[in-house]
Amino acid sequence: MGATGATGNALVHSLLTSGTPVRALTRTPNTPIPGTTGEHRPAVEVRYADAADPHSLRTAFEGAGRLFLAMANGPAQVELETRVIDIAADSGIGHVVKISAPAAEPGSPVAVSRGHHAVEEHLRASGLPHTVLRPYAFMQNLLRLAPGVIRGTILGTTGDAPCNYVDCRDIGDVAAAALTRPDIAGGTYTLTGSEAVSHPELASRLTALTGHRIRYVDLTPDELRADLIRHARMPAWLADHVTEIQQLTVARPETPTTTVGDILGRPPRTLDAFLHEHHAHFRR
Ligand SMILES: NC(=O)c1ccc[n+]([C@@H]2O[C@H](COP(=O)([O-])OP(=O)(O)OC[C@H]3O[C@@H](n4cnc5c(N)ncnc54)[C@H](OP(=O)(O)O)[C@@H]3O)[C@@H](O)[C@H]2O)c1
Known part of the structure; x- marks a missing residue:
């Protein structure tokens, strides 16, 4: 299936x-x-x-x-x-x-x-x-960050916490x-995968890869959720899911x-x- x-x-x-x-x-x-x-x-x-x-x-x-x-x-x-x-x-x-x-x-x-x-x-x-x-998290999810990356930003609520991919x-x-x-x-x-990588480190690798500066912007969970609904047009349950996962990353080191x-x-x-x-x- x-x-x-x-x-x-x-x-x-x-x-x-x-x-x-x-x-x-x-x-x-x-x-x-x-x-x-x-x-x-x-x-x-x-x-x-x-x-x-x-x-x-x-x-x-x-x-x-x-x-x-x-x-x-x-x-x-x-x-x-x-x-x-x-x-x-x-x-x-x-x-x-x-x-x-x-x-x-x-x-x-x-x-x-x-x-x-x-x-x-x-x-x-x-x-x-x-x-x-x-x-x-699937590496393939990162392709959904592409519009933000092209504008020069990655948004999240994980701070420096490393994420498994x-x-x-x-x-x-x-x-x-x-x-x-x-x-x-x-x-x-x-x-x-073989390494856990924080959002700031991901931004730095994408900066090196693309040749244009990409910043990681750390938001509160409420700010991230609101942005996912307003700009990424996610349904509320999915915005909740993404926010909960990122909070889990902070609470439980990956x-x-x-x-x-x-x-x-x-x-x-x-x-x-x-x-x-x-x-x-x-x-x-
Ligand atoms: N994304 C992540 O980073 C991540 C991480 C850990 C775990 N997961 C888990 O991975 C699972 C999703 O796997 P995925 O990403 O491979 O799937 P996906 O890309 O989201 O694809 C969903 C699949 O579900 C099928 N589907 C949806 N409704 C269906 C229905 N009523 N009857 C039969 N098939 C149905 C679709 O088939 P058709 O449309 O062709 O019928 C489609 O092939 C989720 O349970 C998620 O919690 C995801």
Whole structure:
């Protein structure tokens, strides 16, 4: 599931690269799954599935052995994911790999993480064999900073606190390992890149990369939330989420784990490599 999304699409690529058959689920099956046209096309079976439509899930899961579950954040996320899990259990799915998040615990200060905790608990109670991936912030999120970076500013509320980042392509590779390697299946893994980088340090690296000065402007949580709603036009729940995550970064120092390297047998992709690869997004 989530084959058109950030982690699911990376997983599709990872599975195709290793020649593993994959069924890609989406609510818009007539739109090509990004990156799966051309030589890879015969290996991808695209099917309609909407987590709000139980019948579509039952049909989509017929004959499938293992399920990857990534779901967009939103007010209905827990309801949708728990339904997917129930129907997966009824359909004889043998293993679920779920994308969760850091601080997935009952008293988490991040509402989305409390939701992930509820889904993880539901998964445990289902009796389905499962693996939980808890990635930190995706490097790909940084592309959303591009309009501000082009104007010369990054806004946040983390001060000097370092933030973990992980490349979605590494999450996809770890998810593929969890789906196909018995030695990895069954764990709960916190995924990061190789370094945690503060917003001021990110601004300095982007300054060096682009050749124009980029400043980090530290706001209060209320100021950041208001800016996200007013200028980035985020719905209130999403602005709350971004603000809560940044406050969590301040409250709980983020340190990299070695998990991606331990599982994949190679170092995680680096932030510098990501910024360099996407430098055109940040240039004036
Ligand atoms: N962004 C981060 O930095 C970060 C960090 C840690 C954890 N996470 C977690 O990662 C998860 C999101 O993963 P992602 O970024 O890979 O996803 P994403 O890019 O947000 O994509 C969302 C996917 O959800 C699918 N989807 C949405 N509603 C659906 C429905 N009703 N039925 C079936 N599929 C539906 C969409 O599929 P279609 O539109 O094709 O149907 C799409 O492929 C979230 O739960 C988030 O909490 C994110």
